[in-house]
Amino acid sequence: MARLIERVGYTIAILGLCATAWSVQAADDPLPSWNEGAAKSAIIDFVDAVTTEGGDEYVAPADRIATFDNDGTLWVEQPYYTQLAFALDRIRALAPEHPEWREQQPFKAVLENDLAALEASGMKGLMQLVMASHAGMTTEEFAIIAEDWIASSEHPKFARPYTELVYQPMLELLAYLRDNGFKTFIVSGGGVEFMRPWTEQVYGIPPEQVVGSTIVTEFALQDGVPVLLRRPEMDFLDDKEGKPVAINKFIGRRPILAVGNSDGDLQMLQWATETDGRRLGVLVHHDDAEREYAYGRDSSIGRLDQALDLAPDAGWIVVSMKDDWRTVFPEATK
């Protein structure tokens, strides 16, 4: 009798689990923050097509690879990349140890908040700032620095932590894809070690599914303890042509879905979509000055120009933030 009760209890427990899974799958709307329209329909049609067993366009779960850009696609990238905000804060924090920076560009510009001089220092200046702020420590030390900064910093316009300035519709899309057997990856121009400390918690994407730019690291024994030292030297820039190269190198499968927002994502979308089988390319268009930002063809950050021109012929969906998204950000947690 006890055994029967135990068995019945077990069965009920299993049915309960199934009911939970079922309610997630069968929820009326997997993308509640997306307004009804062409973009939302195209995404749902695509997912239905590649997951319908026996259908012409069925894709086995193992090949359901989806790649997402990060800056401007999953989170805010204006008025400047979050990682640049981190680099500038870090330079300010390190300044007491570097009195020479007071007279040395581009550091002087940062310390004096001289945006004109900062811009005049160009790409070379930018790389100096990145190296001074991102190298010279072990990988584990850097992870703590990045994690502490992201936990304690706020966006200048929205006055919220950067990790809350992620797009609610994209969080839903990531979850919807995973519920349908997709493996979701980030493929970003941002530094991989700047993203990994928080992507799992914020996006549900574990470190090993984050692909990004890297600086050179070097294995060493410090007092017999193995460490990886971050050297002030670029290893790989994961942008434009670099994105398909990195996808091939890190993931080793071609995505069937790629999501981006700028010309930096153009080659990733080409690589994902311009081949046989059902594919989907998605571009987020920032046209919402009221709720976020409006920028695109002329922006120095997140320029969307050539990819926008190619989208109609390529069949890529252009998502209007203004029209297609009911909500932009998740509700504040505090």
Next chain:
Amino acid sequence: MARLIERVGYTIAILGLCATAWSVQAADDPLPSWNEGAAKSAIIDFVDAVTTEGGDEYVAPADRIATFDNDGTLWVEQPYYTQLAFALDRIRALAPEHPEWREQQPFKAVLENDLAALEASGMKGLMQLVMASHAGMTTEEFAIIAEDWIASSEHPKFARPYTELVYQPMLELLAYLRDNGFKTFIVSGGGVEFMRPWTEQVYGIPPEQVVGSTIVTEFALQDGVPVLLRRPEMDFLDDKEGKPVAINKFIGRRPILAVGNSDGDLQMLQWATETDGRRLGVLVHHDDAEREYAYGRDSSIGRLDQALDLAPDAGWIVVSMKDDWRTVFPEATK
């Protein structure tokens, strides 16, 4: 009534699934090809410790990362690396298109089977052979070439396909780890694109969990079609100090278990084990001339010397192929 029957059927189906899963988990011996002894006990103790919820040494599933070397750890690497056999065969296959190779070293040596001249060409000659055989095509063309070769080639001593010359005890260990929530990765000095076409089928390790050496690839549009071209230039050598660097870059988490067989795996084992928390390092010692090969301290391929000296103090398990493995290879499939 029909609905009730359907529901009962559904419940039975679910119980059936559970029973199947249960029988796998509760099998008497998860490592039947391992003889009882210190090595087997150490592995099982380790897995028990890190998977026991509430235990002092519990590790959350997400952090159960295990990295495996390939050549000599998961499959045979003697009398020479399988990838070298591939390169030599490929040079022979391409020779008709390259009449100049008949007079040009190291190609002449390959075509004339002149092992002395081949060895005399050294690392420089080897790299020439690798580049001539591995570059100059798209990534997708190379995948087909590698896949065709591996499906049609046999090992000179065992006269079996290379993919059957994988170690049965390691196949069991990989499955046992995955059954216990581990994510299994390959971290090999071999070319990543030489391994990925077959690792999922043979080891159950998908392409995105294979880390290896890479050559430079370049994104291009060929008649409007995006391709990745393999250039005759090394990108990254995933060996020795390169292994922890690659683990950090590709996986972004530190393994808690690392398995290798040579000094090329030394730094990977140091990186995985010489830190806080319960960790395990494993070295396979090839001491079985009868069933496989016996080599180690003086071998040019798979040298195991320094790592063997460090093993006792580091607490790494040295697995004797002769004593610890009941079976070496899986049964032939044909």
